[in-house]
Amino acid sequence: MKETTIEEQQDFVKDITKMSDDFDRWYTDVVRKAEMADWSGVRGMMVVRPYGWAMWENITRAFDDMIKESGHENWAFPLLIPQELLVKEAAHIEGFGPEVAWVTKAGAAMEELEEPLAVRPTSETIIGHLIRRYIQSHRDLPKLTNQWNSVVRWEMRSRLFLRSREFWWQEGHTFHASAQEAIDEAELILGYYRSIAEDWLAVPVFSGKKSRAETFPGAEHTLTLEGLMRDGMALQMGTSHYFGQNFARAYDISFSNKDNEKELCYSTSWGISTRLVGALVMAHGDDSGLVVPPRVAPIQVVIVPIYRDADGRAKVEAFIGGWTPELKAAGIRHRVDWRDERPGDKYAHWELKGVPLRLNVGARDADAAQVEMVDRLSRQRVSVPVSGIAQRLRDELDAFQKKLFDRAHEFRKENxxxxxxxxxxxxxxxxxxxxxxxxxxxxxxxxxxxxxxxxxxxxxxxxxxxxxxxxxxxxxxxxxxxxxxxxxx
RNA sequence: CGGGCGGUAGCUUAGCUCGGCAAAGCGCCUGGUUUGGGACCAGGAGACCGCGAGUUCGAAUCUCGCCCGCCCGACCA
CATH class of the missing domain: 3.30.110.30 (C-terminal domain of ProRS)
Incomplete structure (x- = not known):
């Protein structure tokens, strides 16, 4: 069999602009051809397709587990915010004013509303206004809220996942009895975010405070995570804000302390968004398309059956059916690609989609009780016995995850x-x-x-x-x- | 939001100057031959030519307005 180099293999890639030719176009091509997202026809509004959304779901599951573990609770707060409420915190409205979308009419006759309603660009104001009902005593604190939702910011320039007028995120809002506790909360969450970025997305980040100019409108300080994309641009991958008593003052969120004195709460907010899906694309992708870190990959292992006729297919199917239950039991997200395509098409298809591991399985393999394993990074073919395959794949996925992080870390070091x-x-x-x-x-x-x-x-x-x-x-x-x-x- | 470019089948585009039967490749469907790195043959479906007005006997083509996208700026998770 003729050995092919990676360069030759990349010639197989059609439809994607080369990263070195035009990074922005490459990014858009990958996101669209890998079926992650599209534009919708309404300017700046995206449709997230299942393959992209599944990555976001994996991120949300990981983060939701972390915050539940530390006592946070999910709430749902309103989408629309009365104008009067939004403008109460001066720095906040000054910062967000330019990108707020307003609902001013309603009903079949498009009647003008008495008071315009803002579509939330973020929810500090409405949550501040509402949460005061539930806080009377220091015994009600801390109040650790979070919500998973989408927000709207009227951006002038859009890019899929990175900057759209609507995006999906979580916004945590917490209220505390002391400054130190709130400061610690912001740090705690930043640590979770670091874990999401580094342990899950395999993107190494620099973290620290923002300068005054880059601080969130209304915050005392903002903590941030910054990752490096393959074009040398930085991407903010999460922020955690300490508000002091700024929002508590504007929205009168107070409590009776142990000495029965009225005191203003100390608050925080923090968020990560679907932007992280874009980060993963730009941090790990290559000219063949996506490379998805195993921990967030919708499909971690794809199995490509190879056969010539019905008998061959039956044989391969029986063979595969013998050990895929082990993968399922081991929690390995896998799929057998039975589509009526030729194997080469399938290889290219799943490489574009960035699936970490591929198993090519034909009659030869069935006879030898083995599979041919190919990883998305090295493209080396390795024969693996099916005995103990679940554990082997687990190990390979872990190694892949680490290799991705190490590669990104090395890239950052060089840059x-x-x-x-x-x-x-x-x-x-x-x-x-x-x-x-x-x-x-x-x-x-x-x-x-x-x-x-x-x-x-x-x-x-x-x-x-x-x-x-x-x-x-x-x-x-x-x-x-x-x-x-x-x-x- | 300013400047530039563009929008024709699911995708990529030709046709537009100079108005006159809407084309091609890929993809899709059917049948057959194939199948260990993007196969081939035969047949077929698929287009309010971005939307709306105007000019004209006649508009994908000319004019105007709007929408959407791309690039460059200002703004931004």
């Missing part, structure tokens, strides 16, 4: 730099992307100047682990923070 002056930063981003660490004075003017001169690069995270040293990369004053810079989605 992370330490620089010290604005000139260097400007020169750097003219040539390439990635993360650049610099010392920063903490002045917003320096941040703005860097953004203006280095082609839109922004401060992604403040590193609170390492002590800053040296002078600000822009103004030369002593640095207060060590910060990561990147161009971001």
């Amino acid at each position: 992370t730099y330490e620089l010290s002056t604005l000139d260097e930063v400007v020169a750097h981003f003219k040539e390439r992307g990635g993360f650049v660490w610099v010392p920063w004075s903490g002045d917003a003017e320096c941040e703005e100047r860097a953004k203006a001169e280095a082609g839109g690069v922004t401060i992604r995270t403040l590193d609170d682990e390492e002590k800053p040293s040296g002078e600000c990369f822009v103004c030369g004053k002593p640095a207060k923070h060590r910060v990561s810079l990147a161009k971001a989605y």
